[in-house]
């Protein structure tokens with residue numbers, strides 16, 4: 069656990085963290101209809117493992133119920149688990165909006181950490197989701213902008229993408245996973261919905277084109 073682990077716990081206490089998944093049978097449901105063992109999963113670069121997307125859920129959306137129930141080795145404090153960042157189960161931050169406006173909403177974000185307390189993956193997840201929760205609490209306009217739509221198109225996706233870049237970077241830096249930093253742009257993209265991904269890619273290509281024209 070160590071100093072960082074304790075910080076993570078303090079951080080959790082301030083961020084409405086709910087421990088979900090294996091090794092946690094006494095789950096505080098926080099008034100939400102969350103089931104034990106939720107997972108939002110995906111694949112990354114075919115590296116294998118159970119890469120978990122760490123996206124924040126829009127209002128009203130529930131995460132996919134997944135197969136977290138399968139058993140894993142109890143100890144993930146090993147050097148492999150530190151190295152294998154892509155195998156993290158991660159977590160999710162429920163936005164839990166207190167208002168229902170287009171902009172200038174307030175939120176009471178609730179973090180679900182699917183990792184085992186005291187592990188590298190737990191700390192990485194706690195910091196990552198903590199960044200989201202902090203933004204939701206202290207800079208809620210970022211969430212409003214990130215979720216903004218125009219004729220159904222998620223035009224705010226680049227904002228959400230930058231938020232993910234920051235969250236992944238902080239999580240990996242807090243755990244010394246320097247080797248994971250080059251993959252942050254891919255991880256951040258994988259955390260978005262397909263619609264958001266399309267907007268981010270089109271925006272990126274457009275920006276690249278304009279920059280090339282500038283000479």
Ligand SMILES: [Zn+2]
Pocket residue numbers: 122123124196200232235259
């Ligand atoms: Zn995230």
